[in-house]
Structures are given as structure tokens and as C-alpha cells.
Amino acid sequence: MDRFKQALPALVVLALLIGAWWLAVAATHSVIFPTPWQVISGAAELAIDGTLWQHIGASLMRVGAGFLLAVIVAIPLGLWMGWVAGAYAMLNPLFQILRPISPIAWIPIAILWFGVGNTSPIFLIFISSVFPMIVQTTVGVHTIEKRYLRAAANFGVSRYTLFTQVVIPAVLPQVIVGMRIGLGVAWLVVVAAEMIALRSGLGYMIMDSRNAGNRYDLVVAGMIIIGLIGLALDGFMRMLEGLKFVRWRYAH
């Protein structure tokens, strides 16, 4: 009941927005812009013939592959850069230059290098999510409180114990923040990448619907589905923040 009360204002805003949308389409007698109902029935049509699930699956697969690759690269690299001052001095300037380049700007190069198959969007997702995760992991190592490192030194533990029981758990909350940012960016980018030159995915579905007969009901349906899946992905990452061994770092 309390949760419902909390969500109520947001639901009211959504309902008002959908109502206004409906009224505006009805009032202007638009033949191209769909009503909310047309969007729902269009999406249902694709869901029933199965193509919607194929597009969703294709997008999620690309995000999953690119993001996982980025995690595998970013976390060890971030730990190394955080721990070893020389590595930080060597690599940080390079990453600070690469980081502000929009992943969209990489699209031509991605097509040149990898063609128009699955590799291009996976590469773009990798590029977009790897930097935020490296940065957050590095920051995480740099902000480990000295008193914990001192305690570890005091107990004279091995380097292995120092890393597995102090450094990595201390950094984990920051890593999760980085993963949340990284996954968010990855989801943004996959749709953009699929708009360019592919035959599957939610981005492709949007462009294809527009090109093949102005099916704006499917364009809007695609946008809403992208939003909902993004919300679900973020919700999943936030569940990681609730794990008992990382919760100390976030607000209680």
C-alpha cells in the first residue's frame, strides 16, 4: 500500500501524458502519428508473429556480449591502474582523451573494421561501456580508506589475502556503480548502432518500420520497449547494490 502511494504521482503523470497524447492525435486528425491504442495493437501484432522477440533478443545479445567483454577488460585494468601509480600515469591520459568521444562517432570505423555484422555493435558497446567502468574501478581503488590498508599491513597478511579480502571488496561498490553506468550507456548505444546497418534488433526495427511504410505505431512501440527494458536492466543492477557485502558504501 505504501509503495503504491509512493508510485502514485508518477503513475498520474504517465496517465496524463498518455491522455494528452491521445487527445492531441484525435484533435489533429493525424494520419501518420499513432494513438496509444494503435501503438499497443501494433506491438501486439509483432509479439504474436514473433518478430518482436527476435529483435529484443538480438539487441540483448549484443549488449550482453559487448558489456561482458568490457567488464572482463575494465575491472582488472581499473584495479591495476588504481593500485600501481605508474600504470595510472601511463594510461589515464589516453583514456581521458578516448572517453569523451561519443560511441556514435566510432560507427564509421566500426563498419570499416568489422563490417555490418554483429561484431560492429558489440565493438561499439564495448567502447562505450569500458571507459566508465575503468574510471570507476580506479577511483574505487584510490578511495580505499588508509585505515583498512593499515589494518591489513598490521595483520601481516599475504598479498593474495590483501587483494581478495581488502582491496577487491573495498572497490566492489564502485565497480557496481561503474557497471550500472556502463550498462546504461551500452543500452543507449546498441539501439543507435542497430539503426545504421543491420537486419535485427530494436534499433533496426524502428528504422525499418519508418522506411517500410511509415509504421509510426511500431516506431513508438519500439521506443517504449527500449525504455522499459532499460529500466529493467537498471533495476537489475540496483539489486546488486543491495547485496550485504557492498551495502556499507551506499547510504544506509
Place this chain on the structure above:
Amino acid sequence: MRTKIEVRNLRKSFASNGSSLSVVEDVTFSVRDGEFIAIVGPSGCGKSTLMNMIAGFTQPDQGAVVIDGVERNKPNAKGIHISQQGSVFPWLTVRENLMFGLNGHAPANKTELADHYADIVGLKGFEKSYPHELSGGMLKRAELARALVVKPEVLYMDEPFSALDALMSLRMRNELLRILAKEKHTVMLITHDVEEAIHLADRIMVLSPRPTRIQASFDVPFAHPRKLSSPEAQELRVAILRELGVNSYGD
């Protein structure tokens, strides 16, 4: 009793704004095995710097710290440091924290030892709790247990209870005495609380303002449990406060 810690002519200064600020100036003393020594001094006098050098976290500019006849230059598990802010790892449970320093032991034995010491400090039933689920007093108990479980020869305590409220601080002092009666450790305690020092220590050293030296040393010849309101204890308190430049009667 034999000598445990020998502090010889320790000096330390820090660079500040291009000039050198002398913090510890020629401190020499020794601590017997099993002795509880308290160090009191005005705030900012360099007490913590002195203890950091003795515990091995900071290198002195001059002088040496000799423990059991061997010069020390690095911290190790024979002397565990407990600070005011505490350093119980928030990402490990109480049990995992206690097991942290026990790397040489067999796994089954580790859990047993950890739980035994959790019990000793009164944390039975909280072995699987995370630090953020504990109160400030319980955190201190966990920290104390984590130190004790590795059977250190020396405990270095830097204002360990001063972040606790007065009642909890008093309770922790009694706990500490109860544990020390069973497991004889050598203890060095830094405190600004003269009563705490009289309550706990065998000997109290008063440090001067910065650059700090040992200004006076008092034996505390009272048997435990001590009655702090006794005339002798009050007399000692007045004498120590006088060394610190405080007139305790306001006259």
C-alpha cells in the same frame, strides 16, 4: 619482569610549508612484559605519531624501537594497533573479520577460534552480522576481538574508546580489564582521559606539548578492581592534571 619494548631516543619531524616541524623530540622509555602503560598528553602533542613509530607504521628520523631485543621497522601481527576510528572491515562479517588475521591456521580451527573470541567480547550470536548492523560499542568489541584472536604480544590502543559515549566507554574499560586478567598482554594506551588511564594502567606517562618529550611518569600501585573515588586515586589524578597544566579544583 623482563623488558618487552625499548624505545630509544625517538625523534620525528614533519615538513610543513618548507620548514621542518619537530613533533617528537628524544623520547626514551621501556615497557616490561605484561605491563599496561598509559600515555597522556595535551591534544596535538604528537602522541599518535609516537605510537605510530612504536607500532611500526611510521619510521622515526632518529632512534630505534626494540621489541624483544630485535629492532622493529615494520608493523606485524605481534603488535596490533587499535585506533579511535576503528578499522573493522565493513564488507566482512564479524566472523570473517576475526578470521582475517588467522591465515596460518587450518580452516576448521579458524572458525572455532573466531567464534570463541566473539564470545569472549560478548558478540555471541552476531558472528554472521555485518559491521553496519552493529552499534558503536559492538564494533569496538569486534575490533578488540579481531586483535585478540591473533594472540598479539602487544596491544597498541590509540584513544580506542573516545568515540563512544561515557557509559559505553566505561563498560569497554571493564571488559578490557576482564580480558586482560585472563590473557596477559602488554598494552600501550594513548588517552586524553586521565581517569581512564588511572582505571586501567600500571604506569602513566605524561607527555609535554609539541615537540613532545616525557615530562613525568607515575606508577599506579592500586590493585584491581580499582575504586577511582578513593583518596589515593584522586590524589594521583590531581598530580597528573597538574603536570598537564590543569588545576582540577578551580582554585
